[in-house]
Amino acid sequence: MKFKGCPGFKLAGVACGLKKNNAMDLGLIYAELPANVAGVFTRNKIKAAPVLLDQERIKSGTCQAIIVNSGNANCCTGGQGMRDAIHMTQLTAAGLGISEDLVMVASTGVIGKPLPMDKIEGAIPDLIQALNLNGVADFAGAIMTTDTVPKIVVRHGEVNGNLFTITGVAKGAGMIRPDMATLLCFVMTDLKASPDQLKEMLAAAVAKSLNRITIDGDTSTNDTVLLMASGFSEAIVSESGQMAAVQPILDDVFVTLAKQLVQDGEGVTKLVEVVVKGASSDADAEQIVDTVAHSNLLKTAFFGEDANWGRIFAAVGRAGVPVDPNTIDLYFDDVLMVQDSLGCGDQAESKATAVLKKPEFTVTIDLKMGHGSASMLTCDFSIDYVKINADYRS
Amino acid sequence: MKFKGCPGFKLAGVACGLKKNNAMDLGLIYAELPANVAGVFTRNKIKAAPVLLDQERIKSGTCQAIIVNSGNANCCTGGQGMRDAIHMTQLTAAGLGISEDLVMVASTGVIGKPLPMDKIEGAIPDLIQALNLNGVADFAGAIMTTDTVPKIVVRHGEVNGNLFTITGVAKGAGMIRPDMATLLCFVMTDLKASPDQLKEMLAAAVAKSLNRITIDGDTSTNDTVLLMASGFSEAIVSESGQMAAVQPILDDVFVTLAKQLVQDGEGVTKLVEVVVKGASSDADAEQIVDTVAHSNLLKTAFFGEDANWGRIFAAVGRAGVPVDPNTIDLYFDDVLMVQDSLGCGDQAESKATAVLKKPEFTVTIDLKMGHGSASMLTCDFSIDYVKINADYRS
Numbered sequence: 001m002k003f004k005g006c007p008g009f010k011l012a013g014v015a016c017g018l019k020k021n022n023a024m025d026l027g028l029i030y031a032e033l034p035a036n037v038a039g040v041f042t043r044n045k046i047k048a049a050p051v052l053l054d055q056e057r058i059k060s061g062t063c064q065a066i067i068v069n070s071g072n073a074n075c076c077t078g079g080q081g082m083r084d085a086i087h088m089t090q091l092t093a094a095g096l097g098i099s100e101d102l103v104m105v106a107s108t109g110v111i112g113k114p115l116p117m118d119k120i121e122g123a124i125p126d127l128i129q130a131l132n133l134n135g136v137a138d139f140a141g142a143i144m145t146t147d148t149v150p151k152i153v154v155r156h157g158e159v160n161g162n163l164f165t166i167t168g169v170a171k172g173a174g175m176i177r178p179d180m181a182t183l184l185c186f187v188m189t190d191l192k193a194s195p196d197q198l199k200e201m202l203a204a205a206v207a208k209s210l211n212r213i214t215i216d217g218d219t220s221t222n223d224t225v226l227l228m229a230s231g232f233s234e235a236i237v238s239e240s241g242q243m244a245a246v247q248p249i250l251d252d253v254f255v256t257l258a259k260q261l262v263q264d265g266e267g268v269t270k271l272v273e274v275v276v277k278g279a280s281s282d283a284d285a286e287q288i289v290d291t292v293a294h295s296n297l298l299k300t301a302f303f304g305e306d307a308n309w310g311r312i313f314a315a316v317g318r319a320g321v322p323v324d325p326n327t328i329d330l331y332f333d334d335v336l337m338v339q340d341s342l343g344c345g346d347q348a349e350s351k352a353t354a355v356l357k358k359p360e361f362t363v364t365i366d367l368k369m370g371h372g373s374a375s376m377l378t379c380d381f382s383i384d385y386v387k388i389n390a391d392y393r394s
Numbered sequence: 395m396k397f398k399g400c401p402g403f404k405l406a407g408v409a410c411g412l413k414k415n416n417a418m419d420l421g422l423i424y425a426e427l428p429a430n431v432a433g434v435f436t437r438n439k440i441k442a443a444p445v446l447l448d449q450e451r452i453k454s455g456t457c458q459a460i461i462v463n464s465g466n467a468n469c470c471t472g473g474q475g476m477r478d479a480i481h482m483t484q485l486t487a488a489g490l491g492i493s494e495d496l497v498m499v500a501s502t503g504v505i506g507k508p509l510p511m512d513k514i515e516g517a518i519p520d521l522i523q524a525l526n527l528n529g530v531a532d533f534a535g536a537i538m539t540t541d542t543v544p545k546i547v548v549r550h551g552e553v554n555g556n557l558f559t560i561t562g563v564a565k566g567a568g569m570i571r572p573d574m575a576t577l578l579c580f581v582m583t584d585l586k587a588s589p590d591q592l593k594e595m596l597a598a599a600v601a602k603s604l605n606r607i608t609i610d611g612d613t614s615t616n617d618t619v620l621l622m623a624s625g626f627s628e629a630i631v632s633e634s635g636q637m638a639a640v641q642p643i644l645d646d647v648f649v650t651l652a653k654q655l656v657q658d659g660e661g662v663t664k665l666v667e668v669v670v671k672g673a674s675s676d677a678d679a680e681q682i683v684d685t686v687a688h689s690n691l692l693k694t695a696f697f698g699e700d701a702n703w704g705r706i707f708a709a710v711g712r713a714g715v716p717v718d719p720n721t722i723d724l725y726f727d728d729v730l731m732v733q734d735s736l737g738c739g740d741q742a743e744s745k746a747t748a749v750l751k752k753p754e755f756t757v758t759i760d761l762k763m764g765h766g767s768a769s770m771l772t773c774d775f776s777i778d779y780v781k782i783n784a785d786y787r788s
């Protein structure tokens with residue numbers, strides 16, 4: 001597939017030998033002029049060297065290039081790891097003729113192995129040479145690890161009659177990837193927006209998307225999400241009304257990427273939205289959604305296409321928030337399967353089983369206690385997930 | 395295997411048709427005289443009817459019989475479920491000629507299906523007829539669900555020169571069982587001990603055993619642990635020194651049962667003790683142990699016999715407590731694989747891989763920050779776990 005680039009950004013991807021089979025494993029984003037930037041990073045206490053470096057550099061609010069490698073997380077690699085991360089940005093800056101402070105870096109792959117810097121150093125000239133306005137597909141391929149397809153979303157919008165583009169690229173799904181060297185996400189736009197505006201819009205978009213997906217509950221040492229604005233369009237975000245016009249488009253980019261991530265999760269055969277409503281508060285609903293969406297027993301039942309609602313109730317009950325055990329309704333899509341905590345019989349069960357045979361469906365839990373609600377996108381837990389993760393490093 | 399009974403208790407197990415293939419599914423414990431009793435129950439907010447009933451009846455501190463069925467959890471069964479649980483105790487009491495208030499009940503199996511009371515009612519006379527002093531193996535078989543072997547532990551001790559016996563029976567592992575209709579555990583002793591003493595000793599033993607095991611992190615609606623003391627021996631627990639003499643024997647019964655439960659967990663091929671030491675506090679250590687022991691990515695790596703220590707570090711980092719990311723040591727048994735958060739090289743890795751090929755091993759994480767420590771027994775996560783749980787109800 002050919003994707004048109006986002007004005008102001010050139011991208012590229014090459015193979016430098018970190019991954020097997022000569023697959024692309026080194027990517028670069030280059031902004032023709034320094035761009036405003038905002039980011040969110042893993043909350044894991046053990047952070048990879050590139051994350052620590054980016055967290056420092058993003059304070060300036062400006063970035064002109066992002067160099068990314070797959071095949072190695074550069075995490076738990078000590079002082080050498082930090083020196084390697086800095087060196088990657090120095091090599092990139094020198095090749096592009098820009099300041100090292102304007103270069104950020106991300107890595108993804110196995111934890112605890114030193115980065116083969118000779119391979120990266122040797123490939124950077126080719127990488128810079130390959131930069132082009134329509135390089136997004138190459139870049140998206142170069143940052144993949146166990147992904148089976150690249151994740152790219154392009155959307156357009158309008159602010160006061162001026163068009164703008166948002167192009168998002170991501171790899172690995174939130175918490176699903178082996179070695180937790182999981183989620184990298186880079187979003188480019190030609191909007192004119194300040195770092196603070198980007199920060200605010202990014203936080204809102206991530207809350208609705210990347211923070212609402214789960215595969216296996218493990219979180220990364222390397223999670224990095226960066227949003228860059230080149231300002232190449234005439235669409236200006238100068239006040240809150242304009243931010244409100246942009247936010248739905250940005251949200252759509254992130255929600256679509258999040259869905260692509262879960263859909264391509266390891267071994268995933270089912271995409272399931274879990275919705276909790278009628279909770280005493282949104283916070284309670286979130287805690288219940290989180291517990292249900294992570295239940296291994298429920299996820300294996302999804303894989304088996306078994307409408308085993310007892311497992312949902314048991315997960316609701318152990319979420320640690322008050323629930324009335326006698327008033328819970330449960331739907332698979334629009335099939336009411338349990339009413340007031342009692343099964344609705346064989347006919348409802350066979351309708352629910354039909355829903356579970358679909359590749360995508362929604363589970364709705366209505367506690368009928370109050371107005372709190374929350375939702376999360378999860379998946380099934382398959383034999384292939386175990387196979388992929390048992391054999392990952394071999 | 396033939397087990398000698400515990401003085402004062404008769405047990406039995408029969409098949410009443412709740413399970414397929416005419417397997418035993420109804421068990422009874424009968425104390426020849428009313429026994430003192432203590433219990434612990436699931437903390438799940440959604441509790442099965444028998445749990446709610448037992449929590450009322452145990453307040454008296456006295457119990458003379460426990461009727462247990464497998465194959466159906468009698469949970470999410472509404473008012474009828476509670477009437478059925480009470481009816482089970484009434485039928486048992488009538489058959490034994492004792493007060494209904496002295497009978498407790500436990501159920502395990504699928505959630506949300508009405509209990510086939512006709513089958514249970516029809517079998518109770520045979521069950522009572524079958525009671526005998528050496529019926530522990532029959533009882534242990536009757537309470538099994540997906541267990542592949544019965545779990546029975548018999549230990550003897552001495553208080554002031556007087557011998558006593560403790561016999562423990564359990565089914566399903568802590569949090570591993572399908573439908574979370576998981577852990578039932580019944581422990582009988584001929585000690586003379588008050589309900590309060592039993593309660594104190596039971597809490598201490600469970601903290602060291604059943605609360606320190608995990609398979610998949612799902613907790614039951616039906617968990618029930620009961621400790622009964624017949625007083626048939628001359629071993630009297632009348633003061634704290636005597637309790638101290640009994641506690642290690644009781645702990646040994648519970649720890650051995652806990653280990654048997656994990657070892658027979660669904661699809662389990664590896665028994666792994668996770669130890670955290672050098673944490674800032676015991677509470678911090680417990681939170682880290684809990685996160686590591688539940689990591690699906692780590693558990694699949696155990697199944698793959700892959701010493702993928704990056705997954706351990708990522709789990710430590712997301713446990714939500716402060717850690718110094720640069721000072722962590724990691725051992726597989728006594729093989730130091732990571733020192734000060736850096737891998738110890740290929741030789742250490744191949745030694746660690748040899749450890750992972752064993753059916754039982756220990757992972758020790760030393761944070762070198764303070765004196766907090768904790769441990770937990772966990773297992774690998776195998777293809778068979780997914781298979782068993784995907785197909786459970788079919």
